[in-house]
Amino acid sequence: EPEVTQTPSHQVTQMGQEVILRCVPISNHLYFYWYRQILGQKVEFLVSFYNNEISEKSEIFDDQFSVERPDGSNFTLKIRSTKLEDSAMYFCASRKEGPEAFFGQGTRLTVV
Amino acid sequence: KNEVEQSPQNLTAQEGEFITINCSYSVGISALHWLQQHPGGGIVSLFMLSSGKKKHGRLIATINIQEKHSSLHITASHPRDSAVYICAVSSGTDKLIFGTGTRLQVFP
Numbered sequence: 100e101p102e103v104t105q106t107p108s109h110q111v112t113q114m115g116q117e118v119i120l121r122c123v124p125i126s127n128h129l130y131f132y133w134y135r136q137i138l139g140q141k142v143e144f145l146v147s148f149y150n151n152e153i154s155e156k157s158e159i160f161d162d163q164f165s166v167e168r169p170d171g172s173n174f175t176l177k178i179r180s181t182k183l184e185d186s187a188m189y190f191c192a193s194r195k196e197g198p199e200a201f202f203g204q205g206t207r208l209t210v211v
Numbered sequence: 212k213n214e215v216e217q218s219p220q221n222l223t224a225q226e227g228e229f230i231t232i233n234c235s236y237s238v239g240i241s242a243l244h245w246l247q248q249h250p251g252g253g254i255v256s257l258f259m260l261s262s263g264k265k266k267h268g269r270l271i272a273t274i275n276i277q278e279k280h281s282s283l284h285i286t287a288s289h290p291r292d293s294a295v296y297i298c299a300v301s302s303g304t305d306k307l308i309f310g311t312g313t314r315l316q317v318f319p
Contacts, residue, residue, distance in 0.1 A: 142307075188252050194305075199244075
């Protein structure tokens, strides 16, 4: 069964460093998302991406964040200069035409 | 006020019990999703529904659009059902709006 794959599963980084979280969505999907979940809190929307551009972003998704789909298969989330409060589980999701989204297993980012 | 509210926040049950988790929402929706999150953190989609009722194995999800309410039922609960169950809605734009989740523990 096709699935959304995220790497790495866990990333530890020093404050101020850049991180890139990687996702491989399901191959014939058209809409891509990043969500995050701070420990003990609910999942929050970060950004949606369609047709090679951002279609919507939340107020969390400031200038420190960027997304890219560099080669038609990977979908990346970059955090330019990490802060302690960026520590969270980051989920990638994708969907085809209908509303059903498929989630990756998540990347746990720990900023120290 | 949260746009998606779940109750209860925490639920414990004995194996075999019938379980109900409730979700209320305050926005217009195109679909409602029930998701399961295991201790490792991964999220799995259980149901997506926009009307009526769906059943998959021991899981049943219902939605009442007029009352803006959905329920997830687990029949004959089992310890392996222990997880966080999350209600999320698709509203207007295509992002999902999540509830805070219900932590379920089923004891043998």
